[in-house]
Amino acid sequence: MSDQKRILIVGGVAGGASAAARARRLSESAEIIMFERGPYISFANCGLPYHISGDITDRDRLLVQTPESMRSRHNIDVRTNSEVIEIDRPNKRIRVRDLQSDTEYTEPYDTLILSPGAEPVQPPIPGSDNPRVHTLRNIPDMDSIITAVEKENVTSAAVIGAGYIGLEMTEALIQRGLNVSLIELLPQVMATVDPEMAAPLHQHLELHGVDLRLSTSLTSIEEKADRLALKLNDGSALDADIVIMAVGVKPETKLASDASLELGPLGGIKVDDHMRTSDPNIYAVGDAVEVTDTIAQTPALIPLAGPANRQGRAAADNALGRDSAYPGTLGTAICKVFDLSVATTGTNEKRLKKTSAKYEKIYLHPANHAGYYPGASQISLKLIFDPNTGKILGAQATGKDGVDKRIDVIATAIKANLTVHDLQHLELCYAPPYGSAKDPVNYAGFIASNIITGDMKVFHSDLADNPSDDQFLLDVRSPAEVQAGTIPGATNIPIDELRDRLSELPADKEILAFCQVGLRGYLATRVLEQNGLNASNLTGGYKTYRAYKG
Amino acid sequence: MSDQKRILIVGGVAGGASAAARARRLSESAEIIMFERGPYISFANCGLPYHISGDITDRDRLLVQTPESMRSRHNIDVRTNSEVIEIDRPNKRIRVRDLQSDTEYTEPYDTLILSPGAEPVQPPIPGSDNPRVHTLRNIPDMDSIITAVEKENVTSAAVIGAGYIGLEMTEALIQRGLNVSLIELLPQVMATVDPEMAAPLHQHLELHGVDLRLSTSLTSIEEKADRLALKLNDGSALDADIVIMAVGVKPETKLASDASLELGPLGGIKVDDHMRTSDPNIYAVGDAVEVTDTIAQTPALIPLAGPANRQGRAAADNALGRDSAYPGTLGTAICKVFDLSVATTGTNEKRLKKTSAKYEKIYLHPANHAGYYPGASQISLKLIFDPNTGKILGAQATGKDGVDKRIDVIATAIKANLTVHDLQHLELCYAPPYGSAKDPVNYAGFIASNIITGDMKVFHSDLADNPSDDQFLLDVRSPAEVQAGTIPGATNIPIDELRDRLSELPADKEILAFCQVGLRGYLATRVLEQNGLNASNLTGGYKTYRAYKG
Numbered sequence A, B: 001m002s003d004q005k006r007i008l009i010v011g012g013v014a015g016g017a018s019a020a021a022r023a024r025r026l027s028e029s030a031e032i033i034m035f036e037r038g039p040y041i042s043f044a045n046c047g048l049p050y051h052i053s054g055d056i057t058d059r060d061r062l063l064v065q066t067p068e069s070m071r072s073r074h075n076i077d078v079r080t081n082s083e084v085i086e087i088d089r090p091n092k093r094i095r096v097r098d099l100q101s102d103t104e105y106t107e108p109y110d111t112l113i114l115s116p117g118a119e120p121v122q123p124p125i126p127g128s129d130n131p132r133v134h135t136l137r138n139i140p141d142m143d144s145i146i147t148a149v150e151k152e153n154v155t156s157a158a159v160i161g162a163g164y165i166g167l168e169m170t171e172a173l174i175q176r177g178l179n180v181s182l183i184e185l186l187p188q189v190m191a192t193v194d195p196e197m198a199a200p201l202h203q204h205l206e207l208h209g210v211d212l213r214l215s216t217s218l219t220s221i222e223e224k225a226d227r228l229a230l231k232l233n234d235g236s237a238l239d240a241d242i243v244i245m246a247v248g249v250k251p252e253t254k255l256a257s258d259a260s261l262e263l264g265p266l267g268g269i270k271v272d273d274h275m276r277t278s279d280p281n282i283y284a285v286g287d288a289v290e291v292t293d294t295i296a297q298t299p300a301l302i303p304l305a306g307p308a309n310r311q312g313r314a315a316a317d318n319a320l321g322r323d324s325a326y327p328g329t330l331g332t333a334i335c336k337v338f339d340l341s342v343a344t345t346g347t348n349e350k351r352l353k354k355t356s357a358k359y360e361k362i363y364l365h366p367a368n369h370a371g372y373y374p375g376a377s378q379i380s381l382k383l384i385f386d387p388n389t390g391k392i393l394g395a396q397a398t399g400k401d402g403v404d405k406r407i408d409v410i411a412t413a414i415k416a417n418l419t420v421h422d423l424q425h426l427e428l429c430y431a432p433p434y435g436s437a438k439d440p441v442n443y444a445g446f447i448a449s450n451i452i453t454g455d456m457k458v459f460h461s462d463l464a465d466n467p468s469d470d471q472f473l474l475d476v477r478s479p480a481e482v483q484a485g486t487i488p489g490a491t492n493i494p495i496d497e498l499r500d501r502l503s504e505l506p507a508d509k510e511i512l513a514f515c516q517v518g519l520r521g522y523l524a525t526r527v528l529e530q531n532g533l534n535a536s537n538l539t540g541g542y543k544t545y546r547a548y549k550g
């Protein structure tokens, strides 16, 4: 048969196993061999922290497929403990080391699909090679962390790095009853969101007993009296029984670069939109490759499971003669931090600031569902958009419930090239337990559109903190709210008294109005502007200002 | 000032109050008067059942705005207990009856905005005028139901009609400790979804002790010994202390039709896409109007709060010289039924069957989030699409969690004219507590696309029930699953044995393969077709077949 191809796959987890399964569905006759260096394939990487925490009790549940099931269901030849150590491109074959027998052999291919993933970054910190220092990538890593945690007298841990793996591990170890210090170089956790959006997480982590050290780095690790003594760059010291190193991942590219496959500017394997490398017979997918960032249209490293799975599927398609383009990655991601969720899609402000792109941003803090229905909680949502075209550039949210839903809706809108104007008209499920007649996403659309139409001028917390002499800070909240804290220098006129007290405002100054979340501030600007004053509204209100102040 | 207009608004709740508030934001100088027949404005209609149930303990929480707050915040003249009884179009004025003083007066308008809502249908059933028979539309209705329920010796209720208000009232009264019979003319509850999607609700209602009577109608009500004796069309009888009549709503159009405003074919007020009636000075919004169904592009009555709010906003825009088009209604809706949610967007199959439109449908039953993470539950999702173009026509879902999110994402996709192919590539939030690396919506995209590309042929439960002699039913599940029930006449070959047992299949027949949810059936068709057999897959598998059987 014409498609009796030999398809060899390097890496047996998200991208690799997806490619293998899809290839088999497309071709019963292809010979498909999947090589995996480790002892397990097709495991739920993303579930590892939740088995450590004890949430997932049954370890076997993490093994989505086994070599046996891949063989019996998909007729795939799975070789675990088998490291592919060389790609011989001229001869279209690979060299494999069987790690159990310590022997080597070669296998020819028609098509090779690489999904070697990314490895944890190991910063060159003295003492970081101590066996009490762990990284977490696979099942053996997880097993050894559990063994370490369950040792007698283990009561404390330091987690280095507050990305999502660091955050999940922090929560897992707290759940295990350990005292946990979380050390992060940046002034914020969860670097994929902007600092003011991460601020609620900081409070929340501390509420849960985490010893959070932001803007701090680890300088050395020393073993002392059966514990680790950590030194930090602020001169302080810390004791911990175990250390989890979670400072990021980097693409596994040795195999590819040894074979002179092109790498991209960020050090990932370079692929085209069909997941093809610089060698037309070799595809690469997953954490190891550079993708195109949907918003910026520049190369990006976005090591996430959804993209890896879908890229694996696309590579198999193309390997078997289909024409399957992978449309780039938006970077939609979410992390649970105790009772909060933090999620993001598209680009963030930190990245935009480094470009010349024009953007505007809004904040809102609506309830996840009808406020009068029990269990309502606040979502803080940030929407970033192009103020000329209304194009949505990104969104971020934190909150207790309903964060994933709003980010998913906005991610869908971005993929579909909807504008902020379109968000106003989205028709989303409404009954009191689920949302509001105007969903938070609709509100985001209203607010952003009001800026574009000129119905609302906005200002931001940096200006609130530093108004000029020509500006006048006006707090339109109730006296009780002001009592609980306001922006220094603000004058208070409650919104409901504003129409009667216009004469108290300086006609020659720009009025910088604000309220708690932005709604009354907006109403105030409407009243003021129509009365001949020049007024803007602090988007997100005092709540966003507080988050901005950290 | 040029916009010192007189804007009069009839109806002071969702559409009316939204129009009033928006009008004020657009114009400080307009004179805005809002007339409301009842004693309350701006109340949360949708919350009424949840106060009856006791979920919302504080009645005041239902009053989103009061006449006082509308005056102080928005400078709006609110007149409650004031019924607008006539529109004098030639003279551009209305006649108002003050229901408290029982006096009448007229008010001139520049622009009139009608948002009179819809009234509960009162079927002409003998005895239905008994004071123990209630409908639920507003606060006084709710109060009188609560009073009735709290009377001594009230232990049972009959709810007539199983739309969302009937379902919510059923749950509310069960929560109140009453025995509840739910009587529905159709063979299913929640008529907005297709019967097989409602089937899980039937079981769930019965699980919660509801005496569910489908395909049954009420023929008479008689008061007997301090209770009501109900007769049903199946000859049976029923006693109940109170009856809730919830058989639907119809637009309140008397005022409009008396003034010869055009009505649409379905009896709602006819408006253009700017919410303008046949009189250019009169707008109408909300439950009283006919909207354009986004999918069918035909007139429709879709009485929901989100559309009413957004239409009110658009009408105010247009009344004040903006150009604000209302883009039609998709009919996205959701209802909580005890622990289940049922939601829908776009059109349903029942409606499509009455047209000549070509459509295909798929079913899937994925977990709401990673199956290995605690608390996972199944969502049943139906996606309806055009098999030629991939255009998404509608979606429905039931399940314990995550139903609203998936329907919202699909509703957004429909609004954005995405196809089923695009659903494959949506990038949705994934971490184990929230979803899966391939979200249910991605799966829906894969499955539907596989049909369009010809990679998977499907058949449906009606055929499974009635295969021809040329067809061969093949159950590819495990023997244990087959033991628990299968489709009559099916032969069992477990998927993992299929490749080795191909010779057992009749080469001259079409193989109708099925499994539990559709995945293994799909794998089977891939194996069979590539081995020269003609095979299709039962979409949704045995689970959908069971739901189809009811």
Ligand SMILES: Cc1cc2nc3c(=O)[nH]c(=O)nc-3n(C[C@H](O)[C@H](O)[C@H](O)COP(=O)(O)OP(=O)(O)OC[C@H]3O[C@@H](n4cnc5c(N)ncnc54)[C@H](O)[C@@H]3O)c2cc1C
Binding pocket: A010, A011, A012, A013, A014, A015, A016, A035, A036, A037, A038, A045, A046, A047, A048, A049, A082, A083, A084, A085, A115, A116, A117, A118, A136, A137, A138, A165, A252, A255, A285, A286, A287, A288, A303, A304, A305, A306, A308, B430, B431, B432
């Ligand atoms: C703890 C943790 C939590 C995570 N949580 C989330 C989450 O919540 N959401 C999310 O979207 N993503 C999450 N991820 C990321 C996600 O798991 C990855 O994006 C995804 O697994 C990448 O797939 P991949 O196939 O590229 O690489 P991997 O899944 O890492 O698979 C690569 C495999 O290739 C093998 N390999 C490498 N080189 C060779 C070779 N030369 N020969 C043979 N085999 C080789 C490796 O042993 C490895 O098993 C998480 C990751 C971790 C570690």
Ligand SMILES: Cc1cc2nc3c(=O)[nH]c(=O)nc-3n(C[C@H](O)[C@H](O)[C@H](O)COP(=O)(O)OP(=O)(O)OC[C@H]3O[C@@H](n4cnc5c(N)ncnc54)[C@H](O)[C@@H]3O)c2cc1C
Binding pocket: A430, A431, A432, B010, B011, B012, B013, B014, B015, B016, B035, B036, B037, B038, B045, B046, B047, B048, B049, B082, B083, B084, B085, B115, B116, B117, B118, B136, B137, B138, B165, B252, B255, B285, B286, B287, B288, B303, B304, B305, B306, B308
């Ligand atoms: C119990 C219940 C639960 C609901 N749950 C949901 C839900 O979960 N989700 C959802 O989307 N929708 C729900 N709805 C529907 C939603 O409430 C309506 O779609 C929405 O309120 C319609 O707004 P409207 O302004 O058109 O009408 P209404 O909100 O009904 O307001 C119309 C008002 O006009 C007044 N009026 C009528 N005629 C005159 C006159 N001539 N003069 C003066 N005043 C007049 C009426 O007294 C009435 O108060 C629910 C409705 C009810 C009754």
Ligand SMILES: CC(C)(COP(=O)(O)OP(=O)(O)OC[C@H]1O[C@@H](n2cnc3c(N)ncnc32)[C@H](O)[C@@H]1OP(=O)(O)O)[C@@H](O)C(=O)NCCC(=O)NCCS
Binding pocket: A012, A013, A014, A015, A017, A018, A021, A022, A025, A041, A042, A043, A044, A045, A046, A047, A064, A065, A305, A309, A313, B363, B364, B365, B437, B438, B443, B446, B447, B450, B517, B518, B519, B522, B539, B540
């Ligand atoms: C599971 C794994 C092996 C992929 O295997 P897979 O067979 O492609 O994936 P699934 O079992 O989800 O099946 C998907 C296929 O079934 C089809 N399918 C799913 N449900 C279906 C249904 N109800 N009806 C019909 N078809 C269905 C899909 O269309 C898809 O087929 P296609 O790609 O040919 O279109 C791979 O993703 C993996 O190893 N995962 C674990 C590792 C991982 O992802 N880690 C990161 C996240 S924790």
Ligand SMILES: CC(C)(COP(=O)(O)OP(=O)(O)OC[C@H]1O[C@@H](n2cnc3c(N)ncnc32)[C@H](O)[C@@H]1OP(=O)(O)O)[C@@H](O)C(=O)NCCC(=O)NCCS
Binding pocket: A363, A364, A365, A437, A438, A443, A446, A447, A450, A517, A518, A519, A522, A539, A540, B012, B013, B014, B015, B017, B018, B021, B022, B025, B041, B042, B043, B044, B045, B046, B047, B064, B065, B305, B309, B313
């Ligand atoms: C509440 C009600 C009076 C409408 O009043 P409203 O002022 O339009 O509504 P909201 O309070 O939600 O405010 C929305 C406005 O504030 C703006 N806004 C909201 N949050 C904001 C924020 N954080 N920053 C800036 N602006 C904000 C919106 O853009 C919108 O203004 P716009 O229409 O001019 O763009 C009306 O919807 C009502 O009566 N509701 C109850 C009845 C009902 O809806 N029943 C059915 C559902 S239960």
